[in-house]
Amino acid sequence: MGLRMPRNGKETATGQFPCGTRSHTIGKARCTTFRQRIYNQSGNGQPDYSLDQSYAAQLRTRCPRSGGDQNLFFLDFVSPTKFDNSYFKNILASKGLLNSDQVLLTKSEASMELVKKYAENSGVFFQQFAESMIKMGNISPLTGSRGEIRKSCRKINS
Numbered sequence: 001m002g003l004r005m006p007r008n009g010k011e012t013a014t015g016q017f018p019c020g021t022r023s024h025t026i027g028k029a030r031c032t033t034f035r036q037r038i039y040n041q042s043g044n045g046q047p048d049y050s051l052d053q054s055y056a057a058q059l060r061t062r063c064p065r066s067g068g069d070q071n072l073f074f075l076d077f078v079s080p081t082k083f084d085n086s087y088f089k090n091i092l093a094s095k096g097l098l099n100s101d102q103v104l105l106t107k108s109e110a111s112m113e114l115v116k117k118y119a120e121n122s123g124v125f126f127q128q129f130a131e132s133m134i135k136m137g138n139i140s141p142l143t144g145s146r147g148e149i150r151k152s153c154r155k156i157n158s
Contacts, residue, residue, distance in 0.1 A: 025087040026080070028072040029097055031063035037099050039065055050102050052094040059097075073097060088119035 038056045041048035047056045062071050074080035075097050076087040087101075092115060096102035104111045118125040141147060148157055 024075040027075045031071040032069045055095045085118050085122040085125045088115050091115050092119050
C-alpha cells in the first residue's frame with residue numbers, strides 16, 4: 001500500500017512519497033520557508049499545533065518574526081550531514097521542519113504508515129529510495145513548447 005504521485009502523467013515514485021520528499025534527510029531551509037509555521041500557521045497568531053512546541057521555540061531563537069530571512073536550518077537536525085532515516089523519526093516526534101514534511105504524518109493513513117515504516121527500518125527506506133531514483137531517471141523530460149525550466153520552483157515563468 002502506498003501513495004502514487006503522478007507528474008506529467010507518470011508516477012514519480014515506486015508507490016511511495018515523491019523522491020524529493022525523501023531526500024529531505026539532507027539539506028537546509030531558509031527561515032522564510034517555515035516562519036509562518038512557527039508564528040502564525042492558521043492566521044490566528046499561533047504556531048502550527050502539529051509541531052513540537054519545544055522544537056518551535058528552539059527554531060524561533062534564530063528565526064524571528066521579521067528579519068533573518070536568510071538564516072539556514074537543517075531539514076534533519078539529528079543527523080544533518082548523513083543520509084539516513086532520522087528525518088522520518090523526526091516527523092514521528094512532530095519535529096518536521098517544513099509543513100510539507102509534517103503533513104506526511106497527517107495526509108493519509110498510507111503516508112503515515114510509510115513514515116513509520118521508514119523510521120523503523122532504514123533498509124526499507126534505502127531500498128525504496130534507490131528504486132525511486134531509478135524510476136525518476138527514466139522519466140522523459142518535456143521539451144520545446146511542451147515544457148519549461150522554471151526560474152522559481154513555486155511558479156510558472158511569466
